[in-house]
Amino acid sequence: MDAEAIRRSLEGSGLRCTPQRYAVMAFLMEQNRHSTAAEIFEAVNRVDPRSSRATTYNNLRDLVKAGLVRDVAVEGRAARFEAKGMRHHHFICDRCGKVEDIEWYDVPRPASGSIGKRVLRECELIFRGLCTKCAPARASRKVS
Amino acid sequence: MDAEAIRRSLEGSGLRCTPQRYAVMAFLMEQNRHSTAAEIFEAVNRVDPRSSRATTYNNLRDLVKAGLVRDVAVEGRAARFEAKGMRHHHFICDRCGKVEDIEWYDVPRPASGSIGKRVLRECELIFRGLCTKCAPARASRKVS
DNA sequence: TATCATATTAGATATAATCTAAATTATTGA
DNA sequence: TCAATAATTTAGATTATATCTAATATGATA
Incomplete structure (x- = not known):
């Protein structure tokens, strides 16, 4: 996965490429899956720097708003997120x-x-x- | 709305036609809308007998399981329920x-x-x- | 470097949904 | 009818999911 490409897509959407935000985006792009916020929070915290739960949610919301990530609602379960590809x-x-x-x-x-x-x-x-x-x-x- | 028809559809699905369950089903059939559990809870409590929140959720779950009601997940919001027609x-x-x-x-x-x-x-x-x-x-x- | 907007944080709070255990109601069958 | 059993309801506690708050930190820029 090209780190520069991720940085460019964040900055192209007017979002700073912070370590926490980068980690969320990189995780979603590498895992070609649909992960819950809790899974993403856990995953990005397996690598430094640590990110708080609020930041993970904030970044997911910002990424969705920027159109880089999609929020998929599932009946009776937590929402899932995926990088838009x-x-x-x-x-x-x-x-x-x-x-x-x-x-x-x-x-x-x-x-x-x-x-x-x-x-x-x-x-x-x-x-x-x-x-x-x-x-x-x-x-x-x-x-x- | 035919009360007997509602009773029959509940009993045909192996569900007792209790006043609380009937009220949920009748509300969903009369309102041809997609309501949240909270809206349904409030609506059935505008008429007697009063129903608790847990009962409303229990009945919605039973009705969904019986195939009479559909649960529609919406991103970032409470689930909505509709009678299957x-x-x-x-x-x-x-x-x-x-x-x-x-x-x-x-x-x-x-x-x-x-x-x-x-x-x-x-x-x-x-x-x-x-x-x-x-x-x-x-x-x-x-x-x- | 000083300034200022943006981002992060821990923990509190809000919201949505489920669980618990006791009480109630309905059904069955002797 | 009546006892036994099963299904349902209930208030309130609990869990799960998500957001808010206000203090702090970071990055951009002039």
């Missing part, structure tokens, strides 16, 4: 809550009557079901 | 968090390679942008 849809596991990417493909727009006077910014597909890990364990009740 | 997609307002229905239309499935060994249960479109109320107020920062 290639466009994609989402798969959410009913059983363990894991969020995974599904290759992007265009979706037909709704009839303009359905949209009315709303201002449409984006559209995303959410697929639900059981992830690869949970599918075989279907019968079981507990989440591993 | 006609199939539809969702529009979520970036500014005020309001969830609205968008007329259903079929969505092309992803390439089977993108799904892999996952078990697909359902697929929904999420549209984002500004709702009719918020669109004209775009420049303003505060939520009414």
Whole structure:
């Protein structure tokens, strides 16, 4: 992962490249996953410098506001965050809550009557079901 | 709204038709909206008998589990609940968090390679942008 | 370097949701 | 009917998630 690229994307969005903010962004870009704030907080604190919980939340909020990170809400669970990269849809596991990417493909727009006077910014597909890990364990009740 | 129909749908799902549970279900069916647990709690308590917060949450969870109600997660806000009726997609307002229905239309499935060994249960479109109320107020920062 | 805006921090607070254990209500079956 | 059992409700405590506060530190710039 190119540290300069991360610095440039932060500064290009008007955000200072502080060690704590860099650590959050680098973690999200390296892990190509969807992590909760708690996971990110723990991860960035495995390396120096230490970052407080408030700073982790502040930085996540700033990164979302700057459009570099996306906040994915999951029913009954903590929000998950991902670096915005290639466009994609989402798969959410009913059983363990894991969020995974599904290759992007265009979706037909709704009839303009359905949209009315709303201002449409984006559209995303959410697929639900059981992830690869949970599918075989279907019968079981507990989440591993 | 037909009280007997509500009773039948509860009992058909193996749930007793208690006054508190009925009140939650009736509220969700009458209001064709997407309400937070707090709103539902307040609404069912405007009529007798009074229901506790825990009961409201318990009943919402049971209704979701029974497939009569849907839990819609919204980034940065409390979950919203809706009675499952006609199939539809969702529009979520970036500014005020309001969830609205968008007329259903079929969505092309992803390439089977993108799904892999996952078990697909359902697929929904999420549209984002500004709702009719918020669109004209775009420049303003505060939520009414 | 002095100034000033931005960022970080620990800990308090707020909000959303669940848990606990006791009491209540409904259902079943003798 | 009535005892036994199961489901439901309850107030209040607790947990989980997220934000706020006010003091301090840091970085940018003139």
